[in-house]
Amino acid sequence: MLRKILGLKPACGGRNFVRNSSAAIMPPCNHKPKPYAGPNFEKVKKIKQENLVPCLLTYYRKPLLIHEGKMQWLFDHEGRRYLDMFGGIVTVSVGHCHPRVTDAAVQQMNQLWHTTNIYMHPKIHEYAETLAEKFPGELKVFYFVNSGSEANDLALFMARAHTKNSEVVSLRNGYHGMSPYIMGATALSTWKYNVNTGGGVHHTMNPDVYRGTWGGSRCRDSPVQTTRECTCTPETCEAAEHYYEQLQDVFRYSLPSGHVGAFIAESIQGVGGTVQFPKGYLKKAYEIVKANGGVCIADEVQTGFGRTGEHFWGFEMHGVTPDIVTMAKGMGNGFPMAGVVTTPAIAQSLSTALHFNTFGGNPVASAVGKAVLEVIEEEQLQRNCEVVGTHLLKGLAQLRSEFEEVVGDVRGKGLMVGVELVADPLTRAPLSSTNFVDIWEDCKDMGVLLGRGGLNGNVLRIKPPMCITAADADFTVEVLRKALSNHLQKKRKHLS
Missing domain, CATH: 3.90.1150.10 (Aspartate Aminotransferase, domain 1)
Incomplete structure (x- = not known):
């Protein structure tokens, strides 16, 4: 395993495409993609133009037509190979078509695709028990859904129902999803529509140590620091203090008597450009939220499942324990699944009325999710x-x-x-x-x-x-x- 980590033995080896003789040689791969048998490139472009909504973004001036994937590799319709350094938007966690995960899905599909949770089935229970071992403290009650937007939407609703406070604080530059309810917490104008979306959300200054007002070369928990100078010490981050003062002002001026329902933040901002907060900021933010009756939501849709390396969950690098955690993307290695985990007390807030997700915790999804956890551990x-x-x-x-x-x-x-x-x-x-x-x-x-x-x-x-x-x-x-x-x-x- 150490040879693989150090790159001494590629995950696969063999066939190579060299596009530019001045560039490095692409690492080998012995996977041979099947010949493409679908509609030709021009036909696909025509279908997209006529039958798919125009907001579906396609990368590149000359788009790719991808038809096969294997671990870290993708193959286009002409057999060209690409190193996938984006993982289907931070979603492919253990590798494209990982055989262990694929087998788990196939075996479950051959046995039971779906019943929904009006009946008990073993896979959701097995998965919940395994996943609970990855969380600290009272974070042990799950609600499974199908996407990150759904997970964050539910988390916000759950927090408001529990605290009986509707006001929410999120960070500028944060992205939490595109459903109409959660869109209010997203604070990137490029992802906002000129229609009414989830109200009662206040956006505080983003603690960005590169592009923001404060921050410098001692502020980030990262192997690489910004080149901006700062006077922070290992014990005290002045930038964190300044950004925290801005958050305090939101409580002073914008919230009714300081009361808040929830605070939601990513551990590292994803869509906003991999922005890291100054050391100590999130811990201080959690303290003021909890002191004013709110709950803290950690959006782990992109940072979860070991991606940040040192910790399994991104919030752990900040030394905090959230009240609610949302997860998706790498959770299913590309299978559409997501989840919310919280404490028994907060989970009880959904018992005042019926709340149901038809596909959440589906037998196939649960089998896939459990296999992903096993692969992360074993490999x-x-x-x-x-x-x-x-x-x-x-x-x-x-x-x-x-x-x-x-x-x-x-x-x-x-x-x-x-x-x-x-x-x-x-x-x-x-x-x-x-x-x-x-x-x-x-x-x-x-x-x-x-x-x-x-x-x-x-x-x-x-x-x-x-x-x-x-x-x-x-x-x-x-x-x-x-x-x-x-x-x-x-x-x-x-x-x-």
């Missing part, structure tokens, strides 16, 4: 996230040193990584969309698929399947190095 994927993620972060930090005029910040923990691209390193002005897409597209053409995030769409989101190796990380760094070099050559040629 030491949390440890892999810590080792390979730190290796990747340090490689990306070297790119920041080499390309400081365009790489503004490198941040993250484990395999939850962000690279912020800028037009000016002093003002931190975001790189234009056109230039960003040039770099992004170039990486894709050299075989590496990266995500995109941040309010301005200028952050490379790197959240791959947790089975990647150090060799995959090195390949990613080399491809990005070449793409950044191409960008700067093009820029200098244009200026000359």
Whole structure:
């Protein structure tokens, strides 16, 4: 296993596509995809245009038609291979079509697909018992749903029902989902519609130590710090204190007599661009919320299941214990499942009326979820996230040193990584969309698929399947190095 973590033995090896002779050689893979037999590329584009809603985002100027996946690899309709460094938006946790998870799904489908929870069936009980072992204290009562938006929606509803207070506080730049109820807690304007959504939510200043008002080189719990200077000490983070004062002002001025129903925050902001909070901030935020009658919700939709490496749940890195935790994405390795866990007392709040989710805790979903937990444990994927993620972060930090005029910040923990691209390193002005897409597209053409995030769409989101190796990380760094070099050559040629 250690050889795999260190990248000495790739997860698979063999066939390779080289798109650019100046780029690093793609790590080998011996998986041979089946010949594509679906509608041709142009037919798929036509169907998308005529039969799918236009808000369904497709990456890249020349979109990909993906038809097969194996562990950290994806294959397009022409058989080209790509290293998936985004994991289907932080969703493929243990690897595409992992045989252990696939077998669990097939075996359950051959036995019992669905009954819903009007009857007892063993899988949901087996899964709940196994998952409960991963949580501290009284966090042991689950409600299973189908997506992160549903989970956060339910968590907010549950908190309000329990506290009898409707006011909610969330962070600017936070993303919690797109259902009309939870959209009120999402505070990214690019994800907001001009219609009434969940009300009673107050957004406080985002504690961003790179782009925010305060913060610097001693503020983050990360192998890579921002280059901004600060006077913080190992014991005290001044940035956390300043951002906490802004949160205090929300309680003073915006909440009725300071009463609050809930506070919701991601452990590391995902869609917002892998933003990490200053050390100690979240702990102080939890304290003021609980002192004013509220409950604290940890959104672990992207940071959960070992992705941050050092801990199984992101909230653990902040030294806090939430009252409610939401989870999804990596929970099912791509299978549509999500969940909410809370204390027995808070769970009781849903007993005042009927509340039901037809597919939540479905036998197949529960079998898949249990298999995912077993694979994470047996293949030491949390440890892999810590080792390979730190290796990747340090490689990306070297790119920041080499390309400081365009790489503004490198941040993250484990395999939850962000690279912020800028037009000016002093003002931190975001790189234009056109230039960003040039770099992004170039990486894709050299075989590496990266995500995109941040309010301005200028952050490379790197959240791959947790089975990647150090060799995959090195390949990613080399491809990005070449793409950044191409960008700067093009820029200098244009200026000359």
